[in-house]
Amino acid sequence: MTTEYTYLFKHALKACEQSYAPYSKFRVGAALLCDDDSIITGVNVENRSYGLTICAERNAIAAAIASGKKRFKALVIATPDADYPVSPCGACRQVISEFMHSSAPVIFGNSEDSYISSTVGELLPHDALHELACRG
Numbered sequence: 001m002t003t004e005y006t007y008l009f010k011h012a013l014k015a016c017e018q019s020y021a022p023y024s025k026f027r028v029g030a031a032l033l034c035d036d037d038s039i040i041t042g043v044n045v046e047n048r049s050y051g052l053t054i055c056a057e058r059n060a061i062a063a064a065i066a067s068g069k070k071r072f073k074a075l076v077i078a079t080p081d082a083d084y085p086v087s088p089c090g091a092c093r094q095v096i097s098e099f100m101h102s103s104a105p106v107i108f109g110n111s112e113d114s115y116i117s118s119t120v121g122e123l124l125p126h127d128a129l130h131e132l133a134c135r136g
Contacts, residue, residue, distance in 0.1 A: 001115060005076055005107050008033055009115070012078035015041035015056070022046060028086075029078045030056035032064055035071035040064040057092040061099055072100050077108040085109040085116045093124045102127065 001009065008031040015029030021044055028044040042060030046053045057077060064072065075096060079086040085108050088096060096106065102121030109115025121127070 001107065001109075001112060001117070004033075005074065005105070005117075006112060008039065008074065008076035009078055009107070009109065009112055011039050011041055012056075012076045013080060015043050016078055016080055019043040019056070020045045023048065023050075026079070026081050028056040030060040031076045031078075032060040032072055033074040033076075034064060034069045035073060036069070037073075038069070040067065040069065055089060055092045057088050058095050061095055065099075070099065072104065074105045074107070075100065077106070079108065079110050082110040085114060087116070087118075088123065093120075094129075096120055097124045097127050097129070 011031035012029040016027040019027035021027050023046050030042045032040045034040060040060050040063050042056045042063055044056045077088060087108055097120055100120045104120045105117060106120055106123055107115055107117045
């Protein structure tokens with residue numbers, strides 16, 4: 001992991017401390033690098049009605065949008081309670097692809113030594129929904 005992404009991973013890991021995961025005990029933190037080099041974090045927020053749970057990745061993106069930021073360079077996701085790197089869920093992949101270029105890096109891991117480096121396009125190939133934005 002490059003120094004920049006190690007720095008983002010530390011932010012994501014620190015964010016995990018604020019996770020609300022009383023049911024799964026599975027904390028997730030996300031650190032979103034904005035175009036202006038600011039970092040916005042998010043955490044998973046569980047609900048006893050599981051479908052209402054909000055993922056860390058979507059929380060970070062929503063917080064960034066709420067603060068006026070809409071362009072992002074990279075996303076790093078920390079899952080310290082996992083035995084292996086856990087990738088974003090399908091809903092998160094779709095939301096990530098809405099706001100990040102297909103070549104943007106997405107790095108996910110359970111530690112600084114155990115991670116996978118990918119891109120938005122690798123996580124969501126053949127993203128036909130981007131074609132909708134091109135139709136005028």
